[in-house]
Amino acid sequence: MSQAKEPGYKDLPLGALILDAGNSEKYETGGWRTFMPVHDPKKCTNCLLCWILCPDGAIIVKNEKFAGFNMKHCKGCGICAEECPPKIKAITMVKEKK
Amino acid sequence: MAKILALTGNEAAAYAMMQINPDVVAAYPITPQTALMQKFADFVADGDVDTELILVESEHSAMSATVGASAGGARAMTATAANGLALMWEIVYIAASNRLPIVMPVVNRALSAPINILCDHSDSMGCRDAGWIQIYSENAQEAYDNTIQAMRIAEHPDVLTPAMVTLDGFIISHGMEDIRLLEKKEVQKFVGEYKPPYPLLNPQHPVTYGPIDFHDYYFEHKRPQVDGMENAKRVAVQVGHEFGQKSGRTYGLFDAYRMEDAEIAAVILGSTAGTARPVVDELRQRGIKAGLLKLRVFRPFPAMEIAKVLSGKKAVAVLDRSLSFGAQGGPLFCEVCSALYNEGHRIPVINFIYGLGGRAVEIENIQEVYQKLGKVAKTGNVTKIVNYLNLRE
Amino acid sequence: MTEMTEIRWHGRGGQGAVTAAKILAQAALGEGRHIQAFPEYGAERRGAPVRAFTRISEEPIYIHSPIHTPDAVAVLDSTLLDAVDVTEGLPEAGILVVNTLESPGTIRKRLTLKGRKIFTVDATQISIDCIGKPIPNAPMIGAVMKATGILPLEGLVDGFRNKFSEKFRPEVIKGNIKAIKRAYKEVKTE
Numbered sequence: 073m074s075q076a077k078e079p080g081y082k083d084l085p086l087g088a089l090i091l092d093a094g095n096s097e098k099y100e101t102g103g104w105r106t107f108m109p110v111h112d113p114k115k116c117t118n119c120l121l122c123w124i125l126c127p128d129g130a131i132i133v134k135n136e137k138f139a140g141f142n143m144k145h146c147k148g149c150g151i152c153a154e155e156c157p158p159k160i161k162a163i164t165m166v167k168e169k170k
Numbered sequence: 171m172a173k174i175l176a177l178t179g180n181e182a183a184a185y186a187m188m189q190i191n192p193d194v195v196a197a198y199p200i201t202p203q204t205a206l207m208q209k210f211a212d213f214v215a216d217g218d219v220d221t222e223l224i225l226v227e228s229e230h231s232a233m234s235a236t237v238g239a240s241a242g243g244a245r246a247m248t249a250t251a252a253n254g255l256a257l258m259w260e261i262v263y264i265a266a267s268n269r270l271p272i273v274m275p276v277v278n279r280a281l282s283a284p285i286n287i288l289c290d291h292s293d294s295m296g297c298r299d300a301g302w303i304q305i306y307s308e309n310a311q312e313a314y315d316n317t318i319q320a321m322r323i324a325e326h327p328d329v330l331t332p333a334m335v336t337l338d339g340f341i342i343s344h345g346m347e348d349i350r351l352l353e354k355k356e357v358q359k360f361v362g363e364y365k366p367p368y369p370l371l372n373p374q375h376p377v378t379y380g381p382i383d384f385h386d387y388y389f390e391h392k393r394p395q396v397d398g399m400e401n402a403k404r405v406a407v408q409v410g411h412e413f414g415q416k417s418g419r420t421y422g423l424f425d426a427y428r429m430e431d432a433e434i435a436a437v438i439l440g441s442t443a444g445t446a447r448p449v450v451d452e453l454r455q456r457g458i459k460a461g462l463l464k465l466r467v468f469r470p471f472p473a474m475e476i477a478k479v480l481s482g483k484k485a486v487a488v489l490d491r492s493l494s495f496g497a498q499g500g501p502l503f504c505e506v507c508s509a510l511y512n513e514g515h516r517i518p519v520i521n522f523i524y525g526l527g528g529r530a531v532e533i534e535n536i537q538e539v540y541q542k543l544g545k546v547a548k549t550g551n552v553t554k555i556v557n558y559l560n561l562r563e
Numbered sequence: 564m565t566e567m568t569e570i571r572w573h574g575r576g577g578q579g580a581v582t583a584a585k586i587l588a589q590a591a592l593g594e595g596r597h598i599q600a601f602p603e604y605g606a607e608r609r610g611a612p613v614r615a616f617t618r619i620s621e622e623p624i625y626i627h628s629p630i631h632t633p634d635a636v637a638v639l640d641s642t643l644l645d646a647v648d649v650t651e652g653l654p655e656a657g658i659l660v661v662n663t664l665e666s667p668g669t670i671r672k673r674l675t676l677k678g679r680k681i682f683t684v685d686a687t688q689i690s691i692d693c694i695g696k697p698i699p700n701a702p703m704i705g706a707v708m709k710a711t712g713i714l715p716l717e718g719l720v721d722g723f724r725n726k727f728s729e730k731f732r733p734e735v736i737k738g739n740i741k742a743i744k745r746a747y748k749e750v751k752t753e
Binding site (some may be wrong): 174175176309338340341342344345346347348441442444445447448530531532533 | 585588589592596597598599600601602624625626627628629631
């Protein structure tokens with residue numbers, strides 16, 4: 073492990089507090105993906121269930137409409153595809169090409 | 171100036187809380203603490219405090235609510251005893267790890283089984299590793315004085331560690347004594363305003379309390395607690411000195427009573443230290459050089475300081491009001507021995523387990539301790555390390 | 564330790580033995596003494612024999628052990644004379660104050676007691692007359708004060724008034740003070 077590069081105990085805030093709010097954005101989970109979501113705008117009704125249920129906030133919404141995936145944080149879990157209503161199925165998971 | 175009132179230890183601690191006027195108190199009743207919170211609830215009902223008193227459904231909730239309030243930036247307190255403290259356990263650790271300066275009177279009572287409501291120190295001794303400062307009180311006056319001082323010690327920026335102030339169940343909690351009270355104004359000035367470093371309820375500076383932490387950070391997050399606890403030693407002495415200037419009653423980490431030229435000495439916590447004083451006086455009248463080390467601050471343990479006071483003694487007895495099963499003796503005994511060892515003193519030390527479940531501690535029992543000490547001092551031999559005082563064989 | 568006075572109170576749960584121990588201590592505090600008052604630690608229930616203790620001293624009190632050789636013993640309920648040894652540890656010069664209709668001589672015979680000074684008072688009747696309830700603790704305090712001479716009566720009356728003026732109605736306080744004074748006057752000795 074690369075513990076040596078991490079801060080020492082004297083440099084950490086007391087009480088294991090996290091002082092910078094919203095710092096989870098710095099943690100890029102996009103590298104975890106083996107499958108990536110693909111969106112079909114013709115099928116999408118913009119119900120935004122995917123936006124509600126995405127565990128990493130990786131669904132981008134503009135003007136109350138689906139506007140793409142934040143691939144820095146999408147970890148490829150497939151919840152968006154799973155939860156897209158059965159009669160719609162506007163999101164499908166395809167294998168990452170790496 | 172000071173008002174003198176006849177108060178029980180519970181009432182005295184409740185008066186201290188009233189004069190501190192904490193923002194939040196969360197509590198659940200348990201004998202022998204119940205009367206303490208009942209008195210504090212009187213103060214709330216009479217409008218003597220601004221405290222939000224939260225009556226919860228268990229001690230686990232009492233400590234949880236206190237932790238929540240303290241994280242939110244409030245000066246928060248609770249109180250408990252024995253089984254109540256045991257039920258709080260999980261959150262007791264969390265309060266310390268989150269560096270929340272909660273002050274909690276603990277009315278020492280035996281842990282079950284068999285069920286018992288009377289005094290011993292098994293409850294607070296059981297959580298001696300939880301990361302709380304522990305201050306033991308000899309009498310009701312000290313229960314009052316220590317509660318006020320604990321607030322200052324716990325909230326000191328170099329400390330930020332919760333503190334429990336103990337008082338012996340029934341013996342002190344239900345015994346009425348003459349207590350010298352400070353004016354509320356003086357106490358308010360003494361404890362000052364609590365300025366939480368990172369209150370949770372500050373939308374300008376949002377923070378996260380209690381995140382998950384694995385092998386990569388947990389260790390580093392625990393280590394600063396050690397420094398906070400260590401700093402408490404220095405701060406406790408400062409605060410005890412300052413309190414003395416206000417009240418005429420100065421406190422240190424311990425009270426070394428007739429120790430200077432003593433040849434034999436007993437180390438004692440809590441109300442029994444009081445009972446030992448007249449015994450020491452009587453021995454001195456008979457020409458026996460006896461002394462008493464009444465320990466006040468058990469956590470952080472003043473190892474070096476104790477070793478210094480005990481150095482050169484011919485024999486030392488350590489009295490423990492709790493058991494530590496499988497250990498080499500009671501918790502205080504083990505601490506004192508390792509303090510002496512680390513400072514290079516080879517003094518014969520014997521341990522007396524006493525007073526479990528409220529077993530009375532008589533003058534004769536303390537005399538027996540010093541008698542045995544005298545023998546050990548004469549021969550230098552310890553035949554029995556752990557002894558049981560006033561136990562039927 | 565000679566300047567310390569130790570008193571043991573015997574009663575039944577509900578008769579106010581613990582309160583009596585505390586009120587006497589409080590009165591002594593009013594006279595500038597150091598005090599301790601404590602119950603025998605147990606799960607008290609109404610009717611069960613209970614004991615309480617008062618220590619009064621010119622010097623600060625450090626000791627926290629039970630009282631075994633009291634200077635005086637107060638018995639709030641004479642049925643306890645058959646149930647517990649109320650004279651246990653009471654030295655030759657000790658004082659025994661009993662709430663009873665009987666005379667001190669009769670109590671002496673009943674207990675086959677040698678030495679000690681015995682005092683009796685009908686505290687139950689006094690409390691019924693003055694307070695309207697058979698709670699004998701207030702008159703027993705008056706009797707103990709007279710028997711021991713430990714404090715002036717006025718100090719106790721003032722202390723009682725101060726302590727309870729917020730808690731009880733004036734007629735209750737008046738009744739109790741009347742009971743204390745009457746027992747102080749009526750307590751008999753051999």
